Amino acid sequence: MDHSLHLISEFLDRIFVLGPFWIYLTLFLAAFIENIFPPFPGDFFTLGGGALAASGRLNIGLVFLCIYLGGLVSFALVYQFGFSYGREFFIKKNYRWFSHRDILRLEQWFQKRGGWLLIFNRFIVGARTAVALITGISRYNRVKMILLISISFWIFNGLLLFGSYIFVVKFELIAEYFHLYEKIVWPIIVLLAIILAIYKIYRVKQNEEKD
Numbered sequence: 001m002d003h004s005l006h007l008i009s010e011f012l013d014r015i016f017v018l019g020p021f022w023i024y025l026t027l028f029l030a031a032f033i034e035n036i037f038p039p040f041p042g043d044f045f046t047l048g049g050g051a052l053a054a055s056g057r058l059n060i061g062l063v064f065l066c067i068y069l070g071g072l073v074s075f076a077l078v079y080q081f082g083f084s085y086g087r088e089f090f091i092k093k094n095y096r097w098f099s100h101r102d103i104l105r106l107e108q109w110f111q112k113r114g115g116w117l118l119i120f121n122r123f124i125v126g127a128r129t130a131v132a133l134i135t136g137i138s139r140y141n142r143v144k145m146i147l148l149i150s151i152s153f154w155i156f157n158g159l160l161l162f163g164s165y166i167f168v169v170k171f172e173l174i175a176e177y178f179h180l181y182e183k184i185v186w187p188i189i190v191l192l193a194i195i196l197a198i199y200k201i202y203r204v205k206q207n208e209e210k211d
Helices: 002-016 020-036 042-054 060-093 100-119 128-137 142-210
Strands: none
Touching: 002 020, 002 042, 020 042, 020 060, 020 128, 042 060, 042 142, 060 100, 060 128, 060 142, 100 128, 100 142
């Protein structure tokens, strides 16, 4: 995990040389791809964007907006795909990754807890594409879908960005305290060491005079 985040941070740093626009575009595309292809590490890009914003290199509002729009657009496209082709199409196809059993199970879930499923969709690992499809297949109201999915993205992405932002700020604060420690504590330690050395030399000389 740390290694992946480090690689993505390096990747974003290299793109930053080309200009902030390309970073924002990358964050948008990362959020877009992750919602369609869950194994893609889009959350690491979110963390990287938050870290760059915390260091003053990006605007936190634009970072949030790009990640939100990327996720929303990809969810809406998958939703439209399910809406256009309909339930019977997917049941007949019986895809391995989206079998007729998956459809029936998700439909039952959706009938009981459709709204909550959309609100917590962003927190569900590996099933977001299926949720978007079943939302479209169920002909769920578009406006309501956008509102609930937006809430999901706002909460999840907000927590991720806030976490990475605070981590960087605290890291810099720790670094400041460490530098303060070096400036104040180390001179005191050196002074005490000198005093102790002088005291030992004095004691040695006293013992020699007595002998």
